[in-house]
Amino acid sequence: LLRESGPSSIGFYTTGQLFLEEYYTLAVIGHGGIGTNHMDGNTRLCTATAAASLKESFACDGQPGSYTDIDHADVIALYGHNMAETQTVLWSRVLDRLAGPNPPAVVCVDPRRTPVAAAADVHLAPRPGTNVMLMNALLHHIIGNDWIDRAYIDEHTVGFEELAKRVADCDPELAALVCGVPAENIAEAARLIGGAERLLSTVLQGFYQSHQATAAAVQVNNVHLVRGKLGAPGCGILQMNGQPTAENARECGADGDLPGFRNWSNESQVEDLARVWNIDPMRIPHYSAPTHLMKMMRYVEDGSIRFLYVSGTNPAVSLPELGRVREILAQERLFLVVQDLFLTETARLADVVLPAATWGEKTGTFTNADRTVHLSEKAVDPPGEARSDLDIFIDYARRLDLRDKDGEPLVKWSGPEEAFEAWKRCTEGRPCDYTGMSYDGLRGSGVQWPCNEEHPEGTERLYADGRFWSDPEYCESYGRDLVTGAPLEPDEYRSMNPYGRAVIKAAEYLPPHEQPDDDFPFVLTTGRTLYHFHTRTKTGRVPQLRDAAPEVWVEMSAEDAAERGWEEGDLLRVATPRGRVEARLRVSGVRPGVVFLPFHYGYWDTTGLAPEGGDGRAANELTITDWDPASKQPLFKTAAARLERIGTGDGTPAAAPTNTGSAPVTR
Incomplete structure (x- = not known):
């Protein structure tokens, strides 16, 4: 296919559960060796909006906050985040605060009465798809009552006036009509959030997988920017991840972005990555935005992608409109490779199945949502013919005979620690700088990036001094239009944000594309x-x-x-x-x-x-x-x-848990 159709006939779709070393190796193979733009991860299904919202507000990925902010916050707001069922250990930390002295107030946004909602001081249950209207109403009330930090806004942000104009008419009464939430509840949530001395906000799938996902998540960032609540203990944003190593997929470029949070539309950053890999910059595809998964599936459907390599994920169950997805994956002209632990529904459709080792059967590092890097060491050997994903990827690169400009193997490492050292060189000088870390150092405890000469012990919180990674020459992204998705041109971004401040980006509420009707109520x-x-x-x-x-x-x-x-x-x-x-x-x-x-x-x-x-x-x-x-x-x-x-059920209840958000209610 490479000889006959070129790199664009090849696609890669990976997971959020590999180790950093494996993602980076895959990114080197796909972007630097084969030269395809078609690489994404199933982080697209759960955490893509986390990354996108951070890029819109701060021009770079990377969580501003830390898990330790839970220990200090006096208000915790959870937006579409059923933490009790998705981050259970973290929820235990919240419960410890609620059971201790000086408990924080909790605001919950969720259409279901989850355990988080049951513990909340205010529970807002909006109609799905109306999150932007709800956030605009909260911002309307916060700005209207002057619960903002004008000095912080003036010194460290751009875009406030547009936001103030956008939310001026979005009062709680209007939001109550659109969202189906009592206006007094919206006002009370705004009062708690607007009066917080130490505000922590977390966001997850209730926003990320819903209509106007990025626009809604960006408004959470805006709350912190207009209130100046960033960088101090208890003042953080956690645009959460849905998988254990989703952060690594984003850092390493295995979800489509370029490794080290480099900007695909900045020639000098592409050249810098080519220098690290010792290849011609033109081998790295950057002629357009990286291909996201749903577009990749369309390319498979029309026959332009003929080879799809799926590792550690199961699109035959996890993608939308499964009838169509199964037809796409079952095409005779598609050569499908699946690398996984078990014979999943997707593996049953594959031409080749590569048995992989799971986390306890291999060594590697992983990074939490709050940028904490951990080392996980092999406990047992993998069974049968299974090999670590790293070993499989390295073998694949060598069989393809991928080489650099000097004729040396493109993938120069043979084990996880060597791969980690190579990754460190790739991150030098970038926001996710790992150069101060080592396997030996990580055997003590986790370390939060950036960790380098300037921050040898790691960095607990970002943006503490109001400085951001948003300089036009350094930033990872110039942002996108929140309605059309069109990328901003470099000159547009430079004109909007010449001094590298945080971007306050307003959003208009638009109704969901598919509305209930008489047939589907x-x-x-x-x-x-x-x-x-x-x-x-x-x-x-x-x-x-x-x-x-x-x-x-x-x-x-x-x-x-x-x-x-x-x-x-x-x-x-x-x-x-x-x-x-x-x-x-x-x-x-x-x-x-x-x-x-x-x-x-x-x-x-x-x-x-x-x-x-x-x-x-x-x-x-x-x-x-x-x-x-x-x-x-x-x-x-x-x-x-x-x-x-x-x-009929004949009195037999559904086989659903009774101690979760699925708890039964009596009429």
């Missing part, structure tokens, strides 16, 4: 449960976790169930214009007009693949092929759906 949203992870490739094989949540269910409010005469445990068919799913009813604390499906349940432990022409169990049989224009993250939380009862 509900809004379908999907999400996680405490007991499973993604497509259950691992958690579904653990008896205790499988027994805790053995089967898919659908949640509906008590009001909606009573109106239809439906009862807990009834068998329902959930349908959208794209597919159908059968699930037992859980009458839960979800807001009226909204139904919820957990997205974990595929087919590897039942039929192996979805039943032909029948009802499925995977939530993504129903979701829409649509994505945020800026982050390119698919929208899993705003589909229009209808439900019908096809069987």
Whole structure:
């Protein structure tokens, strides 16, 4: 294919669960060796908006805050983040604060009554897809009451006047009509956030996978910028990750960006990366923005991508509109390689399956959402023919005979520590600088980047002095239009932000593309449960976790169930214009007009693949092929759906957990 069709016929789709050394090796192979622009990670499904929102506000990825901010904050605001079921250890840290002296106030934004909502002082349950309107109303109230730091705004930001003008008419009363949230609750949340001395905000999939994802997440950043709440203990933003090593995929360039947070549209930064790899800069694709996953799937569908290498992820269950995805992956003209631990639904469609080792069977480093780098050392040997992802990638590079300008192997390392040392050289002088770290040093405890001569012990918080990585010649990104997704040109950015300040970017609320109607009267949203992870490739094989949540269910409010005469445990068919799913009813604390499906349940432990022409169990049989224009993250939380009862429960409840956001309610 490289000889006949060129690099653009090759695509790579990886995970959020490899080690740093593996991501970096894959990025070197794809960007520097093969020279394809088609490389992305399943971080596109969970954390792409985190990166995009940070790039919009600070012109660079990297979490401003630290987990330790939980210990200091007097207000913690969680936006679309069911921390109790997605970051359970971190939630325990919040619970410790709530049970101790001087507990913080908690604001929760979630359409379901989750454990976080139950612990909150204010719970805002907006209609899915209206997050931007809600955030604009909060900012309206904060700015209108002068709960802002004018000196910080003037000295360290650009764009405030546009924001103030945009939110001027977005009062809580208007937001109440659009979002379906009482105006007094919005005002009370704004009062808590606007009066906080130490404000911590966290954001996750309720914003990232919803309509206007990046625009909504950027408004959370704006709250901190207008209040000057960055860089001090308790004053942080955590645009969270949904996977254990999603941060590394972004740093290393395995999700499409260039390694070391380099700017693909800045020639000097591309040349610097070429210097590190000792290759011609023209070998690194930078003629356009890196290809995001959904566009890659379209290229596979039309036949321009003929070889797709999937590592550590399961798109046959995790992508939207699964009927279409299965057809794409099953094409005869596509050569599909799957590298994974188990025979997933995607692996069953593959031409070649490469058995990989899991985390305890190999050595490598991983970086938490708050930039803390840890070393994980091999505990046991991998079984059978399985090899570490690093060994497989290195072998692949050598079989392709990828070489640098001097004829030496492009991938010059043979083990994880050598790969880490190579990565350190790639990060020198960049925001995610690892040059002060070593395997020996990481055997003590985690270290937060940047760690270098200037910060030998690491850096707990970013932007403490109001200085940002947003200088036009240094920044990772010039940003995008939040409505169209079009990248800003370098000259546009230089004109807007010549002195490298933080960018306050306003956003207008726009209604979701797919609205409920007479045929599909509900809004379908999907999400996680405490007991499973993604497509259950691992958690579904653990008896205790499988027994805790053995089967898919659908949640509906008590009001909606009573109106239809439906009862807990009834068998329902959930349908959208794209597919159908059968699930037992859980009458839960979800807001009226909204139904919820957990997205974990595929087919590897039942039929192996979805039943032909029948009802499925995977939530993504129903979701829409649509994505945020800026982050390119698919929208899993705003589909229009209808439900019908096809069987009664006879008093047997749905097999849904009762101690989570899926707890039953009584009428």
